[in-house]
Amino acid sequence: MPLLKRPSAQRDTRSPASNPASELPHEATKAMPIALLRAREALMSRFRPMLAEHDFTSQQWRVIRLLNEHSTLDAAQLAEKAFILPPSLTRILANLETRDLVTRVQSSSDRRRYLFRLTAPGEEAFRKISPDRIKVYKEIEAYFGKEKINLLLGLLDELAQF
Amino acid sequence: MPLLKRPSAQRDTRSPASNPASELPHEATKAMPIALLRAREALMSRFRPMLAEHDFTSQQWRVIRLLNEHSTLDAAQLAEKAFILPPSLTRILANLETRDLVTRVQSSSDRRRYLFRLTAPGEEAFRKISPDRIKVYKEIEAYFGKEKINLLLGLLDELAQF
DNA sequence: ACAATTTAATTAACGTGTTAACAGTATAAC
DNA sequence: GTTATACTGTTAACACGTTAATTAAATTGT
Numbered sequence: 469m470p471l472l473k474r475p476s477a478q479r480d481t482r483s484p485a486s487n488p489a490s491e492l493p494h495e496a497t498k499a500m501p502i503a504l505l506r507a508r509e510a511l512m513s514r515f516r517p518m519l520a521e522h523d524f525t526s527q528q529w530r531v532i533r534l535l536n537e538h539s540t541l542d543a544a545q546l547a548e549k550a551f552i553l554p555p556s557l558t559r560i561l562a563n564l565e566t567r568d569l570v571t572r573v574q575s576s577s578d579r580r581r582y583l584f585r586l587t588a589p590g591e592e593a594f595r596k597i598s599p600d601r602i603k604v605y606k607e608i609e610a611y612f613g614k615e616k617i618n619l620l621l622g623l624l625d626e627l628a629q630f
Numbered sequence: 631m632p633l634l635k636r637p638s639a640q641r642d643t644r645s646p647a648s649n650p651a652s653e654l655p656h657e658a659t660k661a662m663p664i665a666l667l668r669a670r671e672a673l674m675s676r677f678r679p680m681l682a683e684h685d686f687t688s689q690q691w692r693v694i695r696l697l698n699e700h701s702t703l704d705a706a707q708l709a710e711k712a713f714i715l716p717p718s719l720t721r722i723l724a725n726l727e728t729r730d731l732v733t734r735v736q737s738s739s740d741r742r743r744y745l746f747r748l749t750a751p752g753e754e755a756f757r758k759i760s761p762d763r764i765k766v767y768k769e770i771e772a773y774f775g776k777e778k779i780n781l782l783l784g785l786l787d788e789l790a791q792f
Numbered sequence: 793a794c795a796a797t798t799t800a801a802t803t804a805a806c807g808t809g810t811t812a813a814c815a816g817t818a819t820a821a822c
Numbered sequence: 823g824t825t826a827t828a829c830t831g832t833t834a835a836c837a838c839g840t841t842a843a844t845t846a847a848a849t850t851g852t
Contacts, residue, residue, distance in 0.1 A: 555804090
């Protein structure tokens with residue numbers, strides 16, 4: 469991997485075609501967003517087919533999984549933990565309610581808020597998929613190794629605080 | 631809007647005593663997909679506002695940037711380099727053509743193929759945005775450091791080959 | 793108490809992600 | 823040369839991402 473050579477590259481607003489691409493200062497940084505995308509896709513491509521067999525998208529599954537862990541959450545908590553924006557979450561929850569996998573109860577202390585929880589079929593769906601999911605986790609760990617995973621996670625967390 | 635908070639890895643559905651922490655096997659791996667998402671969002675949240683000022687989405691911009699680097703590409707090459715699926719790319723190119731930023735020419739050797747290139751206004755748009763973009767790259771590097779960026783990139787590339 | 797502000801969730805509008813199916817063209821098999 | 827197969831880009835249908843505006847309820851300031 470090429471390291472940066474000279475700190476005096478000031479006029480690189482010019483076309484990159486006139487400059488050897490590998491020595492441009494921000495070559496690595498420029499590749500980061502897509503590298504993150506590709507890495508994520510490598511993982512998701514393993515989960516998606518197995519979720520699709522049970523008619524779940526990865527986002528729907530994230531909500532199911534969180535409700536299984538915490539039993540009741542309001543929309544704001546779900547949005548934060550699942551990293552899903554409120555408008556998307558509204559649609560996802562409407563979908564899951566229609567399928568009787570999730571129910572909502574209006575909070576009595578703050579009537580703007582709704583508390584969501586899994587129904588019995590929702591819990592059942594979670595238990596049914598969990599083994600497949602764990603199998604994929606094991607494959608990832610076998611390929612990549614737990615130390616690298618933790619190293620990568622640390623870097624990602626630090627970058628996320630930018 | 632969403633504040634950052636460490637995911638508290640706590641499962642209270644079973645007694646942890648029967649399963650020591652070292653045997654909670656996939657805690658880290660489980661967090662990877664969202665960690666990748668959060669890291670990417672930290673970056674994109676810097677680029678999006680500045681692109682929006684020029685009426686570009688990040689995907690549209692990726693296409694513009696690639697056409698600036700390679701001058702002519704067909705749809706398959708664009709899809710691969712920009713990591714955008716063909717149906718999305720079709721819509722993006724239609725949008726950019728409507729705005730006279732990109733033109734297409736049917737390949738004479740293979741008439742299924744279309745070669746895309748920037749128009750003069752397209753090149754102008756690229757040059758206009760580039761300085762802002764480079765400023766963000768520098769901020770990222772100042773925060774994170776080039777060594778960590780390259781370390782992270784290496785890990786991401788390796789994970790992407792899973 | 794009451795108006796102004798803030799907050800939780802939703803709706804609207806548009807662009808993209810994802811899968812499946814399709815039309816037109818090129819290549820391979822025969 | 824005709825048929826079968828594979829490939830390129832597109833369309834269709836649905837779900838999610840993103841921003842702005844909206845509704846209803848809580849909180850603050852006075």
